[in-house]
Amino acid sequence: GAGVSQSPSNKVTEKGKDVELRCDPISGHTALYWYRQSLGQGLEFLIYFQGNSAPDKSGLPSDRFSAERTGGSVSTLTIQRTQQEDSAVYLCASYSGRGDNYGYTFGSGTRLTVV
Amino acid sequence: AQSVTQLDSQVPVFEEAPVELRCNYSSSVSVYLFWYVQYPNQGLQLLLKYLSGSTLVKGINGFEAEFNKSQTSFHLRKPSVHISDTAEYFCAVKQMRGGSEKLVFGKGTKLTVNP
Numbered sequence: 001g002a003g004v005s006q007s008p009s010n011k012v013t014e015k016g017k018d019v020e021l022r023c024d025p026i027s028g029h030t031a032l033y034w035y036r037q038s039l040g041q042g043l044e045f046l047i048y049f050q051g052n053s054a055p056d057k058s059g060l061p062s063d064r065f066s067a068e069r070t071g072g073s074v075s076t077l078t079i080q081r082t083q084q085e086d087s088a089v090y091l092c093a094s095y096s097g098r099g100d101n102y103g104y105t106f107g108s109g110t111r112l113t114v115v
Numbered sequence: 116a117q118s119v120t121q122l123d124s125q126v127p128v129f130e131e132a133p134v135e136l137r138c139n140y141s142s143s144v145s146v147y148l149f150w151y152v153q154y155p156n157q158g159l160q161l162l163l164k165y166l167s168g169s170t171l172v173k174g175i176n177g178f179e180a181e182f183n184k185s186q187t188s189f190h191l192r193k194p195s196v197h198i199s200d201t202a203e204y205f206c207a208v209k210q211m212r213g214g215s216e217k218l219v220f221g222k223g224t225k226l227t228v229n230p
Contacts, residue, residue, distance in 0.1 A: 004158075031216075033217065033218070042220060042221070042222040042223060043205065043220040043223075045217050045218070045219070048215070048216075048217055055214055055215055056214075056215035056217065058215075091158060091159065093159075093218075102164070102166060103149065103161060103164055104149070104161075104218055105161070106151070106158040106159040106160075107158050108157055108158040109157075109158050111156075
């Protein structure tokens with residue numbers, strides 16, 4: 001596609017429920033990143049994928065958070081037993097290392113609200 | 116690890132005035148620098164990037180930035196702002212460390228353009 005697509009755009013969930021956030025990157029981009037943006041915390045790195053493997057998961061806040069990527073394309077970020085502090089905007093970015101397109105393209109994000 | 120400091124959390128200016136948003140990064144052998152803009156309820160949009168070459172980088176919407184290695188700075192400038200430039204601006208550096216590559220962001224600067 002032309003850009004990075006994230007779904008859903010908004011998600012309201014009850015505390016304790018599991019949620020899945022989806023990211024569909026730009027075709028041909030080699031790497032995919034997840035960031036979290038919350039008030040007062042700025043943009044926090046969560047995890048990134050090179051192909052289907054995750055060389056760096058250091059930003060995942062707890063073992064309730066996990067992510068996978070299949071076929072070198074779509075990625076899902078799963079949060080189990082959601083807590084109110086998980087409320088944030090989750091941003092996905094895909095990366096190209098080639099020429100004029102070098103850099104990171106972000107999606108519009110998923111706004112997660114845990115009530 | 117690389118870090119980014121955005122010296123001003125908020126910058127108010129009047130329409131048609133010049134503006135400079137300041138960004139300093141921690142020193143490294145090679146530096147890839149980025150400025151992103153985020154409009155309300157949207158994702159991050161790339162304004163410009165410095166990879167190598169000319170230290171003056173021109174981006175979209177009339178913005179430019181100057182890479183200054185001796186001062187480890189990458190300040191963003193616009194000679195005359197519009198109301199529509201009201202947004203949050205993020206400076207970021209690419210960190211390459213221990214087999215991991217990721218963007219490290221500053222905490223952002225909220226630019227408010229007043230009539």
